[in-house]
Amino acid sequence: MYKQGKYPIVSKKTLAKGIFDIEIYCPHIAKAAKAGQFAQVQAEGFFLRRPISICDINKDKGTIRLVFEVRGHGTDKISELNKGDLVDIIAPLGNGFKVLDKGKKAVCIGGGIGTPPMVGIAKEYGENATVISGFRNAAAVILQEDFKAMGCDVQLCTDDGSAGRKGFVTDALLDVLKSEKPDIVYACGPMIMLKNITKICEENGIYCQVSLEQRMACGVGACLVCVCRTVKDGQEFNSHVCKDGPVFDSEEVVFDE
Amino acid sequence: MYKQGKYPIVSKKTLAKGIFDIEIYCPHIAKAAKAGQFAQVQAEGFFLRRPISICDINKDKGTIRLVFEVRGHGTDKISELNKGDLVDIIAPLGNGFKVLDKGKKAVCIGGGIGTPPMVGIAKEYGENATVISGFRNAAAVILQEDFKAMGCDVQLCTDDGSAGRKGFVTDALLDVLKSEKPDIVYACGPMIMLKNITKICEENGIYCQVSLEQRMACGVGACLVCVCRTVKDGQEFNSHVCKDGPVFDSEEVVFDE
Amino acid sequence: MNRINVNFCGVEFKNPVIPASGTFGYGREYEQFYPLSKLGGISVKGTTLHRREGNPGPRVAETPSGMLNSVGLQNGGVDKFINYELPNLVTKDTRIIANIAGSTIEECAELAEKLNGTAVDMIELNISCPNVKQGGAAFGTDCNVAGAVTKAVKDVTEKPLMVKLSPNVTSIVDIAKSVEANGADAVSLINTLLGMRIDIRTRRPILKNNVGGLSGPAVFPVAVRMVWQVANAVKIPVMGMGGIATWEDAIEMMMAGAGAVQVGAAIFADPYAPVKIAEGMQKFCEDNGINNISEIVGTVKPW
Amino acid sequence: MNRINVNFCGVEFKNPVIPASGTFGYGREYEQFYPLSKLGGISVKGTTLHRREGNPGPRVAETPSGMLNSVGLQNGGVDKFINYELPNLVTKDTRIIANIAGSTIEECAELAEKLNGTAVDMIELNISCPNVKQGGAAFGTDCNVAGAVTKAVKDVTEKPLMVKLSPNVTSIVDIAKSVEANGADAVSLINTLLGMRIDIRTRRPILKNNVGGLSGPAVFPVAVRMVWQVANAVKIPVMGMGGIATWEDAIEMMMAGAGAVQVGAAIFADPYAPVKIAEGMQKFCEDNGINNISEIVGTVKPW
């Protein structure tokens, strides 16, 4: 059941330059939400809503967390909201990540602003999760303390080596695979990163889910604008990120050449 | 010299239901402004600015006062602004009222939300001003204390007699004329009121200035949308409320039949 | 008392507010917000003879007070509509308008024929889709072709036939007259205005299709003008749409001459928009002593 | 270093940002905000052979992200322009574009002739005003008439001739090709889209003229599309306008194919808009290592 409403922001933090973390009190949504789902957030003065992943869910407090980067005018407007303000959202949307049984091991990989949705899913695995996140540089690093607090094995990469190891998240993943084979890999980030992770997982026979992005209008599956190419049984067809996704089994995604 | 800028609201009051009084700190504008001029006020999210008369000017404090009624979505948005917020205005615009020499007597007539511009002009005359204002009923009455504080002779009319005398401002004007002939009459309010006042002044040989309204775009005289019909030397032609007005000698205005 | 039920083209609608084709799918998603029975009807996603994959993504670009789309009639084909969507829709206690589009005149007729005998209440023949290469706008911008396709469909259909017009023309009145003369029972307008946006960083059009259809509040004044012109030029009823977002907009459109209205892009901003609009209309009637909303249709008095 | 000077149609502009005709008068009012020398040029209020009073008021209605106007070419006539406005304008160190409109072909030619020998830098022949009964849009919506009026003016004028096109047509490309074939040195587009608003309380059109021309950000995607289509269809330069409000918009319009841009309704919201746009363009060039803004014209790469 989708909910639309104006909900109060109960806390707001700046995680890095231009990256904001808001916690919204919306008990019905928090109750229904799963890791990997998203919210359609209204930016005042703009016609279309902005899709933002649900970073974390606190069912007890009745809150969800959205972590987003200012990328354009709409997210800039959303970033002007403060504690106590109401934010108009539709949520929870999309399918969310598949959660395996207790005891299974997961690797959660976030690239840049693809990192936030990893919080919710890594939480499901706690100490059984390895979280690999990649950022441009030390100044862009976010959410590492959250992952540590959940007991995850945290591996940080930066492009320039200014924090954690220098290099790509795929390098870190290959290293992890040397010592253990996880039951599932979750990934969110740039297409090229998802493509490479998909390839690695395929080669290693690991089940992998990726969270995709596409420009959206309705966010619920009605307007068909948020198309992505998928494949099943050798047959290519259009899926829709908002309803069929944003999470797809990586083997079903057709990555452009 | 027109000024455009975002200026802080230093105080905000509710004068009656849906009628707000904001004082804006804008020293350059306050210094240049004259009674009867107006400001083009931006309402966030709306394309065109809203013209609002300058109600009062405090050159010492560097402030102007705008008193406005919520009539539609734009004024509603402006009414959401609070003390401390910035308001984007262009001012001072238009010609303003002609002020006669010290000692001359004026009658200032405001109908409803046409009353605010009378504050600034009545102030110029103080005890030599008679202020007649008319409202629907007692609940809609505004600004009477301001006029009293300036020493004016204050005459209040309401349509239903729930405050002051029952009847139209024109009745009050006719009564005033019985005992004295003012040197000038200023009026702002509905067209029908201005038309009747114009007729009375004409019959009594009294100089009269009226402040008109028209829908505007630029507010400075460039776009020619804010047309009104005027007459000079027997010749009818188009004038523009924002630049040629909003104040016109009443004998120059062509009132529709 | 329901003051907003309307008879449009012989079909009784419980209210004159209908989600516009392509913006509401088949109602399955929005049913999660409210029962579809609150709607006057639903104009379903444009249906073609065969399954269509539509255009590649991105298919949407934001614009000031509006959006461009280039979906390109993605749909499962008419058989899937009849066999899968329609049986579900008929249980929803709302009117069903089948929006159809073909790339040839014959295809349009065949589509209409397939819908004979189904529970569809009305056909909306889309001759104005800016996002497909054949048919679509090509049909809607030429009086003769528009007339011919109307006639071909009218000859075979047993349903009331509404033809959906393109605003991308010099004279929408001429097209409207032509489809009226060829048997259309109603017209609906406007479809989207052709537009484009460019990403100045990549120097690429935002839409993979380069251009797309503009809708949303931005187009409202154009839609009101066209509805007013067409309503004054034809005798058949006009279904008005284009940028309606509030009940005031809907009233304005009806005063311009629309017997009923469709609401499209506004639903993306507020899923409840059609319901709120219907409620606002009911209240407007009550507040203004109007017994039935139909009384306001075309009542604008030009200067 | 000035990176935004452009040569448009043989005329040197210090920057490509020009207030659009009818939105800036003759510059007298806006000079109170900034010196006119900051502007690439000014397209002056539409000038007719004789003084015109224009349409009755109200002449403006707000719309979502835009506005309708129905001024109807109020102006003092060409002689007043030449004798009163031009002597003032020539002292302002900016280019002067004379926007002219006639109700017959002969009148257009006569107007252009009168401007021979004056300090006007360029003529913008408006064949697209939606707010006058004769001439105006009637000229702009028919290829043959558009061609004929272009030819008549071209035959007599000694100035570069730019023809201003109407967006209220099925194919703006056809009109553009016709005026090019008949000697236009450039085209400018778009003029306003015809629209209408109704006051639902009074059931009267807001504009006394009933309908008016839509401009402002709402029309921007339509304008970008038309500029792109026309720039790809003709060899003469295109001056782009319609809804430009920010420097990003101006860059987008130039990438679509505009060699220079006009800014209209946005000035009402922010009088400084043209100046800010020029400054933003200069910075864009600096930030992106572009030596001259002309390098970006028409560089959008379609998919």
Ligand SMILES: Cc1cc2nc3c(=O)[nH]c(=O)nc-3n(C[C@H](O)[C@H](O)[C@H](O)COP(=O)(O)OP(=O)(O)OC[C@H]3O[C@@H](n4cnc5c(N)ncnc54)[C@H](O)[C@@H]3O)c2cc1C
């Ligand atoms: C399922 C999903 C989850 C997302 N989760 C997050 C998140 O958790 N944190 C975060 O910072 N960002 C997230 N994004 C990306 C975020 O939606 C965009 O950064 C945002 O829409 C940009 O809006 P803007 O107004 O700043 O940019 P503008 O460029 O001004 O936006 C213009 C239009 O393009 C759309 N758009 C632009 N970029 C994107 C994009 N990358 N994806 C989808 N639409 C886009 C906007 O929504 C808007 O409609 C997610 C996107 C999707 C699809």
Ligand SMILES: Cc1cc2nc3c(=O)[nH]c(=O)nc-3n(C[C@H](O)[C@H](O)[C@H](O)COP(=O)(O)OP(=O)(O)OC[C@H]3O[C@@H](n4cnc5c(N)ncnc54)[C@H](O)[C@@H]3O)c2cc1C
């Ligand atoms: C010179 C002048 C001085 C004014 N002074 C005052 C004042 O001191 N206090 C006050 O309360 N009101 C004043 N008004 C009227 C005020 O401008 C309108 O009430 C206001 O513009 C309505 O805006 P809205 O968004 O609430 O209404 P909407 O109806 O939503 O506005 C839609 C459009 O119509 C225009 N519009 C609607 N009504 C009027 C009107 N009566 N005059 C001009 N434009 C209108 C709006 O500006 C806007 O562009 C003045 C008008 C003028 C021309």
Ligand SMILES: Cc1cc2nc3c(=O)[nH]c(=O)nc-3n(C[C@H](O)[C@H](O)[C@H](O)COP(=O)(O)O)c2cc1C
């Ligand atoms: C995403 C989207 C898809 C659309 N698909 C169709 C369609 O399949 N058939 C059709 O006739 N119109 C289609 N339209 C046009 C709408 O039905 C409507 O005519 C137009 O959007 C104007 O109304 P609006 O401004 O309220 O959206 C579509 C519009 C949008 C936004």
Ligand SMILES: Cc1cc2nc3c(=O)[nH]c(=O)nc-3n(C[C@H](O)[C@H](O)[C@H](O)COP(=O)(O)O)c2cc1C
């Ligand atoms: C108030 C107003 C008056 C206009 N007058 C003229 C005119 O006299 N001649 C002309 O060619 N265009 C005229 N236009 C059209 C503009 O020059 C421009 O083409 C149009 O407004 C689109 O640009 P914009 O969206 O930036 O305003 C006028 C526009 C407005 C808003």
Ligand code: FES
């Ligand atoms: S955004 Fe409408 S279907 Fe996905």
Ligand code: FES
């Ligand atoms: S509002 Fe532009 S001339 Fe008056």
